[in-house]
Amino acid sequence: MKVVCSKEKLVEGINIVQKAVSSKSTQQILEGILLIADSSLKLTGSDLEIGIECCIEADIMNEGSIVINSRMFGDIVRKLPDSEVLIEVIENDKVIIECDNSHFEIKGIEPHGYPSLPYVESDNSYCVLQNVLRDMIRQTIFSVSVDENRSILTGLLIESKDNNLILVGIDGFRMALRRKYSMKIDSEFRVIVPGKTMNEIVKILQQSETEMSIISSKNFIMFDIGNVKIISKLIDGEYLNYNTIIPDEFETKVVVNTKEMLYSLERASLISNEEKKFPVKLTIDDNKIIISSKTEIGAVREEVHVIDMNGERLDVGFNPRYLIDALKVIDDEKVTIVFSSDVGPCTLKPISSNNFSYMILPVRLKSEA
């Protein structure tokens, strides 16, 4: 193998595929990046759960392939001058990396044992804009469970149904649901993608209005972003029926300024220990929400102006973290908060859209016990 490519493109490619490479793997070859030179230079990183491929433009002098330790390769290439980089494999899987007056010779790994990424047939494909999918993931991923005992909930549901792309995260205490209507749906599918995969994808997606496709098969999903392809295992099993979770009835409904509510909750959550957030009490009354909390550290009382209110006065307790997580990803200036009762779920929605719903269960307040 002998190729020449720009340092800039090579760094971009390494940065992307490294997101799939574990720094410590039981298989040494998986700590490496697979380089394949044929029509272009293809970099691949994988941890067997998720695989990322990135093709970069290169001048291919000799075709071939090699695996290079990911950390070492990244560290060297990032430090090279902004110029053309030569990568050449010589005898005994030795790799020459050359750029201007720099000359490296490092040990490569014979590429034969590198696991090939699964081929995902493009029967079930769905087109979406990169920036749209990025926002949809950002607005749901935080609700995915980290509790491995309920493995289904450690995944994000991605569903194509009735001309909608729907993402749902549920962790048992809360749910985030994001919907996007599309005129043109090629196929319907319903898959559960590991939260870890989605966390990496959201870092790779750009805030740009370029098209990409989601292609799903029985056991795998592929996110095809042109020269970058991300392939992930799916989680097997039946996801919850999220439609039944959001209640139709309500006791109290308020509209508040999103940021004002967010900042007040952030302050209120300070009177609580770091790890396990102490609940805050919301008192909805007379066109204001009083947020209060009292712990051994002290007491806090925050007042949030209510822009619009329907229904009854209400006292209800919440884990402030859950409200904060949702308010942080609602980009609208105003948010509607619907309380079904002091024990039933509460729903948050941006005022101008029906495409995002966030549901959280209240906690029982100590004083009510």
Added chain:
Amino acid sequence: MKVVCSKEKLVEGINIVQKAVSSKSTQQILEGILLIADSSLKLTGSDLEIGIECCIEADIMNEGSIVINSRMFGDIVRKLPDSEVLIEVIENDKVIIECDNSHFEIKGIEPHGYPSLPYVESDNSYCVLQNVLRDMIRQTIFSVSVDENRSILTGLLIESKDNNLILVGIDGFRMALRRKYSMKIDSEFRVIVPGKTMNEIVKILQQSETEMSIISSKNFIMFDIGNVKIISKLIDGEYLNYNTIIPDEFETKVVVNTKEMLYSLERASLISNEEKKFPVKLTIDDNKIIISSKTEIGAVREEVHVIDMNGERLDVGFNPRYLIDALKVIDDEKVTIVFSSDVGPCTLKPISSNNFSYMILPVRLKSEA
């Protein structure tokens, strides 16, 4: 105590004095910030080694004092709206913090037990510009030893002598010396300030041409930056005679581009394990420096153009970290490197100034053993 001040000024003050507060202290009171309200509001943080005072403008309604847990106070104040903050001490050392619609009530600590900072007499004072002292510290602090077995060397020497302010850091393998000539010297002194103190001071000093003073007494030093005063213990003992360390004779002398040499060394140091840097070999020959290293990971060869050369061809080994540290803080485009021999000290100097000298000892190369 009852005061009102701007949130912005309060955050600035907290950020500064927090640099002296340990998050875990054997004395709970030292995890706090002392607030004293008289003519202004004075914040104090201390860990008994270093103490920082910061005065901020405030509307003093009632004089008084209190100690508030530093982390909690900082977290709350930073999250407050950008408005006026009321701080009031009520019965039982309870502290009210109020700002717009936020109301906090937290436990304070009775301020009586807070250790008072030593009074440093302003007999020996030296005036210097903030940005100058900041650069001088930045260019020497990295050479201070972290080895507690030679406690003298864990401090930075600050000397006022013959119309010069001189800072020196030595760790046994290298020395950094920075000198600044001044027309107006009030007094001469020679003190050793703990490296930890200097690391905090460099973060507080601004890149601005405002005057500040250094005031030294027998056991303490004070850096007086107007509304901020930093007081530190000194290290007791006799510092090395740094004048004898830099050799007069040389074997080889080269001028190279600072950044080119730096980047080549950074790359060459990659072929080495993370913790203990493997030495690099410098071959000075025919108007170029070849930097090379060979380890079990691989081999590297870097070529650096020599702009000017005097003396003999030379092979010499170095810990690349030491050369890198010095080159990083030399702001000049070109640097002079003087090699006394393959076993004697090497000296680096920016080409346009005699005010900065950096000396490092070579390491014996394995192949020569």
